[in-house]
Amino acid sequence: MKLDISLAPNILFNLGSLPVTNTLFWSFILSVALIVVTLYMRYSLKRIPGRWQSILEILVEEGLNFVESIIGSRKKAKKVFPLVFTMFIFIVFANLLTFIPGQSALSIHTQSGDVAPFRAIMSDYGMVFVLTMISIITAQVVAIITHGPFGYLSKFINLKSPLAFVLGLMDLIGEVAKILSLSFRLFGNIFAGEVLGSVMLFLAPFFIPLPFALLGLITAIIQAFVFSLLTLIFISMASEMEKKEEQSQRECMV
16 A cells, blocks of 8 residues: 655546646535535525524624724725635635545546545645735735825835835835745645645554544634635735825824
8 A cells, every 4th residue: 555645736637738636626616516505595595594594694794793803994894705705615615625534545547547536625736826816916906996006016116215115125025925925824734734644544544543633624724714814914904004194194184
């Protein structure tokens, strides 16, 4: 018996020139399942809610209140909440899919050999990178809308003084660093958890892997929350200057 650990996802089949990996395949299946469930819940809402609808409404309302507590405005929270909540739901279910029993025992035969059809979606850095870019680009768009194109660029290109120029470059480096820190945090934790679980299951396939599986389950939920929370914080920081400018203008008027 051989333990196969690969950083890159396995290719299941090809659609023309497009290779379909196990992570891409399951991300598509998960997306379709979440869309179907969401539409079903949307059109089965009742004026007098039942037990499950009440639980769902409480979760959504508390989630919206949490977003408002971070971003500081109910109006902004309603705009940001769908993105942040969708990211959390997608990532947490993508992570929880790996805990379906019996996955490691399955394999399919392909042109490149026997490959595992199941793999943690977030252990594919390409998938995590796409989600990270959605988060970062959204924050940059919010910053441009809030401060205007020239106000946004002046944050990074400031020629008023040598110190201001250096600080601008540091801000630019900080924006690039956000991509690395946000993506590698999620990817690293999920990939490491998958490798650790595989190794423990290979060495001791009975009771010893259970504590590591529980730790991986907790990590899967926490990392989904952390990724969504950081996305929310980045968007909130992008509109922070607006509050500071308004406050300085009021102080000048006084």
